[in-house]
Amino acid sequence: MPRGNILPIAVLILAHGLTGFLQAQQTRMRVPVPSRPITQQLSDLLEPVNITVSAAAATPVQAAGTREVRVRWTTGSAASTPSTPAARPVSSGGSFSVSEQRNYPEPARQDSSLNLGPGRLFVAAIDRNRGLKSWSLTLDPRIVRSEGPGADGTLTGETLYFEHTEFLVTIPDDPDIVELRLFEVQSEGQSHRLVSAGSVPIER
């Protein structure tokens, strides 16, 4: 290739590379968002409901094994199908009980972030001194959604509540855990609060 042709090609390559680099820098931008340590977040959330939080409970637990607790939710209703939310407040009309417990040898997985929001159930596993031993956050298993496309293709939906259902809670196989406390999450903008939905004893 004649030497005279190399310079414009090199400039083009450099310019192309620089454009790509600048675009990449723009698209890779990561915005730091300050967040408080999870221990502090848990303390803020659980102190109002009289549960104390230590750093050990907030960070991932590597217990020897997992205990899976099958929790049953029942209301006084004889209906076997879910009802609309307008029919009644969720927690006041029913209760939780333990229907089964099973042990697994694998370590319990601990959520690493608090994804708080409405329609979720916060489960706190506590010891005799109301100290937090582990926690989990799931979609409220009493909720069922019905959604489908309307005439224009846009979705429509309804949210209903099971009168009777079962769900699983996994906790570390820790003999200090004596109770599960279940809370509904209520959002108040950027802050959240827990509303007691019930509790179940963990018997050994």
Added chain:
Amino acid sequence: MSFRFKPTLLALMFVVCVHSGGLYAQVVVPLQETGPSNRRLDLAILGDGYTSGELGKFATDVNQFLAEVFAQEPFYEYRNFLNVRRIDVASNQSGADHPERVPQEFKDTAFDATYNCANIQRLICVSNSKVLTAASVLPPSQRDLILVIVNDPEYGGSGGSIAVASTHSFAVELILHETGHTLAFLADEYTSQPPNCSDFFEPSEWNATKQTNRDLIKWTVWIDSATPVPTTDENLGIPGLYQGARYCPTTLYRPTYDSKMRTLFRSYDQINTEQFIRRFYEFARPIESQLPAATEISLMQGQSQEFRIMTPQPATHMLDITWILDGQQVATGSVYTLYSGGLSQGNHSLTATVDDPTPAVRIDPQSRLTQQATWTIAVNASLRRVRAQVTSQ
């Protein structure tokens, strides 16, 4: 893209379970195992209304379902962050209950699937208790998400802690939408009611806001400076501030004009995809394992040591790995061999920083896409020098 069916014979389990309905056999078929379950999002798929003679159809339906799921972003790019297992459970009869039909139709199935649940034609309910019993053949870490496919071609399903879908062609889209709620904690972006509009507080979901100040919008980094706020453009996939979200026609806003959280057969779009990826990384951390596993290493001066980082693998890009020795970058890539000959005696620090450079995530408040491993390396006098010192003394 076709989904490749990869049953692992050794891992295939045959289990007999007793439940309230009698005795049934379950077979667990691993379809995709990409890593340890404590480092993956694990999906368990069960079928209802498939007779023993129809379990082949169930396998085909599941493969079709997965092919459609993994053809869409972000599941395509992050498919290796998921393990998938199929649990075969035979029903006595084929199909599902249709109490709305005349005459009514009832089927004896493993999980009691019924249409017209709560008098909503498209709502399919199953016995959660029976599903959990069957799914419990897997340990908890292998069923982060549970899906039941019902052997009935009529449109229907339900979202919640257990997702349910019929074999209707729209059902995959419905499940992808429901997964937006279940896994990514996303809000509906449609405005019809019910449910009721609740706009007193700022929504906690990433894809809904009442904020109209551009700088304070949760997804402001995605909004091009030329895009007006609020945004009235009706083009798809342009981040902005679109009026109407979460059952509120005017007071809440959504990030794009028409995403999958509003209409089936749409893309999730940027802001929802970003949230999915952040959630994937709550199951699969950027560092899957490290070698040496011990974080305190002792080397004789002049000795070499290989350090290695294993990461999950997105489909089309690699995670960035940077090696920093005593504050200076010394290498990139998954393996770094340290030669201690040039190091002084004493302690040195080696850090590997792993980062997913995907442009699909611009906000990572908890640094889920970045992780570090650090080793402390004690460099000791070489044998020759020790021997020389001993001789000179």
